[in-house]
Amino acid sequence: MKEAVERIARLWPSSGKVLVLTGAGISVPSGIPDFRSPGGLWSRYDPMRVATAEALANSPAEAWRFILDARDVMAAARPNAAHEALAELERAGLIEGIVTQNIDGLHQRAGSLNVVEFHGTMSGWRCNGCQAPKDATRAMEVTPETAPWLCERCGAVVRPDVVFFGEPIPLDALDKSGQLASGAELALIVGTSCEVAPANVLPQLVRQQGGRLAEINLAASRLAPLCDAAVAAGAEEALPLLARLLLDQ
Ligand SMILES: [Zn+2]
Structure with a gap:
């Protein structure tokens, strides 16, 4: 796992223009089943x-x-080490914002500030x-x-x-996530299979603009073939390691 995490660290832009897309997998270790x-x-x-x-x-x-x-x-539920690592990276200016498909509020409780809740709260x-x-x-x-x-x-x-099944994504969430994606040099996919539109469009948007793509997922997502680096591990193990590599260098 360490080598794959190092590959993601090498892709990281010093500008910190990174969009992180999270899904159910990041909150499973917090006790929230998918x-x-x-x-x-x-x-x-x-x-x-x-x-x-x-x-x-x-x-x-x-x-x-x-x-x-x-x-x-x-x-x-309580935030886990993955939520905390993302909050730490944002504080250090290495993440622009998080788009989450989760409704649990755990990113904010861990200290993340720029969080777009695609499916509400x-x-x-x-x-x-x-x-x-x-x-x-x-x-x-x-x-x-x-x-x-x-x-x-x-x-x-x-x-x-x-956002209940069959309801539209709120316009302001679409708007803010689109802005994050349009400025991003890297999209990091965490704990989501990327099966659900329109959230799965965001990483593809980043890639179309010449940005890089990486993922941390127990099982490869649908966008894995497009990724420049992929870690097959739980986010609560891989993200703290990634944060250490990025922050201690
Ligand atoms: Zn009423």
Whole structure:
């Protein structure tokens, strides 16, 4: 693994114009299972069926079973060494920003500042009807007995600020991630299979503009054939090593 990490370190631009694209794999060591993996915590139902705009509108009780589980898993999770290494690299001016497909807020909790949350966040809440923002503390008080939480103003179901399956990516996230990609000299893919558009377009955009591509993934992503360097290891092992190589030289 060390040699492959060294190859990534050699690709690193001194300008620090680096976009990091992260996915579920970086948060698995923090105790958040990948939604797309079978079994485990999400086995009681299929998130791709209940975490949808239709389920929220038509079967809010079912959607809220998933929302409560997701809420509790995120609340119990802590940033791991991979999140911390990325925050350290940003502080040192070696990363421009992170685009994450995760909704767990762990990058910010580790200290990263420029984070684009492509699929929203479980730490914000709003009414699905009148769109009024809702209190995150109150969201923690909802129980299976009192769910679903209904808007005190209009009676519609309350929801986390996440992009449910079938909903569009927020325009400002598209905008900010596009800006990051257009200035990047290197895109680093971490913990994502790059199966899902439009997030997987960003590294390709960087490459089309003459930038380099690297990945840290347990299993090679769909974009691995385009990568200039690839590390087949967990992010929580490879990223701290990469940070040491870049910061101690
Ligand atoms: Zn409302």
